[in-house]
Amino acid sequence: MKGKKSASNTPEGDEQMTHPIVTETNSKVFEKLILDGWQDYLKSDGELLLGPQLASIAVRVLKLEQAVKAIHLKDNSYESIGPALSSAKDEMEGLRNDFKLHKASIVNLNKRLLFLEKEFSTLCNKRNEDFHALQVIGQKQRDFINDVKEKLRRLGL
Secondary structure, three states, X not given: OHHHHHHHHOHHHHHHHHOOOOOOXXXXXXXXXXXXXXXXXXXXXXXXXXXXXXXXXXXXXXXXHHHHHHHXXXXXXXXXXXXXXXXXXXXXXXXXXXXXXXXXXXXXXHHHHHHHHHHHHHHHHHHHHHHHHHHHHHHHHHHHHHHHHXXXXXXXX
């Protein structure tokens, strides 16, 4: 009882009590909550594809943050945070590399999409030109056949 009272008297204890702790079992719930908050901003296909991945990364960062706070509250010394910060730094470096890779992927996909849209438009225009040319050729052939038939009828053949 006394331990609970002293933990709630510290600002860190109050902060820890107001924010739920991210665990492996509830991390998907946090990812969904984060992604739901972003839905209005995710417009393109690339953003919709990468949104869940970025939400997962945000939850991983939140877990790292909570781990560092837990170590600090437990030992109340900065010397024990060294290993946690080292692993957090490695994790952040991995997240930065993932972000760069995803950003390059989005840029590449966007360029490919713009190229395909341009080429599709060109293809549609060419197909329309071909369709109209075939319509004109067909009409001229029908007119020619009718003229030949009329001339042959006049000649009696």
